[in-house]
Amino acid sequence: xxxxxxxxxxxxxxxxxxxxxxxxxxxxxxxxxxxxxxxxxxxxxxxxxxxxxxxxxxxxxxxxxxxxxxxxxxxxxxxxxxxxxxxxxxx
Numbered sequence: 168x169x170x171x172x173x174x175x176x177x178x179x180x181x182x183x184x185x186x187x188x189x190x191x192x193x194x195x196x197x198x199x200x201x202x203x204x205x206x207x208x209x210x211x212x213x214x215x216x217x218x219x220x221x222x223x224x225x226x227x228x229x230x231x232x233x234x235x236x237x238x239x240x241x242x243x244x245x246x247x248x249x250x251x252x253x254x255x256x257x258x
Contacts, residue, residue: 169197174204178211 169177177194180186186194198205 168200169193171197171201171204171207174198174201175207178204178208182211182215 174194174197177186177190181191181194198208
């Protein structure tokens with residue numbers, strides 16, 4: 168069976184049109200059995216759509232609404248990073 172790393176490479180190649188029929192079939196078989204790679208493919212496709220549409224700036228200063236984190240999520244991430252920073256400074 169194909170590894171997830173091989174599947175990820177094939178997904179990137181496939182988006183550039185550089186995958187032969189045999190490899191495409193192997194990838195489809197892997198995707199039918201691997202939910203992690205299914206999710207990765209969705210994310211890769213979404214990123215490609217954002218880049219093509221111009222919704223995602225190269226400098227990442229603006230983000231489409233669907234990419235923005237909720238305030239509670241930002242706060243939780245900030246607080247976790249703050250705790251980790253303080254822990255490493257006290258070590």
